[in-house]
Amino acid sequence: MDFRSDTVTQPTQTMRQAMANAPVGDDVYGDDPTVNELETWAAERHGFESALFTTSGTQANLLGLMAHCERGDEYLCGQQAHNYKYEAGGAAVLGSIQPQPIENNPDGTLDFGKLAAAIKPDDSHFARTRLLSLENTINGKVLPLTYLAKAREFCDENKLSLHLDGARAYNAAVALDVDIKEIAKHFDSMTVCLSKGLCAPIGSILMGSKDFITKARRLRKMVGGGMRQAGILAAAGKLALTEQVTQLETDHANAKLLAIKLSELPGVHINPDFVQTNIVFAKLDAQIDIHGIAKKLSNDGIIISPGNPIRFVTHKDVSESDINFLVEKLKLYLS
Missing domain, CATH: 3.40.640.10 (Type I PLP-dependent aspartate aminotransferase-like (Major domain))
Known part of the structure; x- marks a missing residue:
């Protein structure tokens, strides 16, 4: 992912x-x-x-x-x-x-x-x-x-x-x-x-x-x-x-879903209403070691670009179940 x-x-x-x-x-x-x-x-x-x-x-x-x-x-x-x-x-x-x-x-x-x-x-x-x-x-x-x-x-x-x-x-x-x-x-x-x-x-x-x-x-x-x-x-x-233009509607819906789920995590700050397309930015509390979390996610088969704010991008090869899996792992590593 x-x-x-x-x-x-x-x-x-x-x-x-x-x-x-x-x-x-x-x-x-x-x-x-x-x-x-x-x-x-x-x-x-x-x-x-x-x-x-x-x-x-x-x-x-x-x-x-x-x-x-x-x-x-x-x-x-x-x-x-x-x-x-x-x-x-x-x-x-x-x-x-x-x-x-x-x-x-x-x-x-x-x-x-x-x-x-x-x-x-x-x-x-x-x-x-x-x-x-x-x-x-x-x-x-x-x-x-x-x-x-x-x-x-x-x-x-x-x-x-x-x-x-x-x-x-x-x-x-x-x-x-x-x-x-x-x-x-x-x-x-x-x-x-x-x-x-x-x-x-x-x-x-x-x-x-x-x-x-x-x-x-x-x-x-x-x-x-x-x-x-x-x-x-x-x-x-x-x-x-x-043939691929209609896929973008799904990408946008998945980005909104991801934003909503991220907004429920501790230390993650995002307004889902600001997400218009397939790109999601979230601000993190300063104490969060996003680089360390990125390494753990990599072991789970999830690749992100660590940063603050952090950017997530949805696309054809990211499914709703992938988003749920990502959020579950983030919840675990942020706790």
Whole structure:
């Protein structure tokens, strides 16, 4: 039982069969029919002109930022944004793009007043502010559709492009009970991770205009992301976007169940009402040795990421009985 992340999901048997039987070609030459089908289908499904299959969400975000911005440009984002905090500084190191992080509000949004104040004047002293990058979901929180509409208006007023790190955008769509296009329509570009809760083994999709994706495709080659017979992976990616979306409802329900049960444990503090998707954060009393508990749980066949707050993530390979077993063991070790 692995509660560290939804990145640990195993591909379904249907995915494995599709991968084994996928028609393939050299994708760098544009000859892989399965990749081409996925990219064409994904672009249409999400309301964009074009799409690009990439190795990871980190690569998709990097290509997106580099396709929007030139050397010496700047993008606005949240302090907790994955493409600022957890992607090894790639935009700055590889793209020479300056991040301008803004403190996230408790609900994951960014204050438009603070964003406006961070936009640089048109002056040779400053980096050129070109882009606002949002993340949805962010730390499991869903950005409201009304907020996305305001972000679009803000970017139009300030002549900025708008990018979405949509690694878990389908979790957001499921939580809001809307079609994914209701989220995607506000953005100039968007990524979707196929290998988290949607449980493909590898890959993300970057989407945008034809010119934007043409530039991103060249950049993908530059950073070593050009794959050859990648249809073996794309076949699973198509199934992730078609057959696995409904699974997210179960993941969300299991996360809520886990939050409720955790709230009943001594020394664990969590409000289950704050759990919106498949990610659960709980604060622990200072005296709790969570690292020691993690070692005991490992002996029970349970893997967690020790920390305070501690994060648990539900996914396809975590069942309700797994949650009950985890809580029983935590109750024992916390007593």
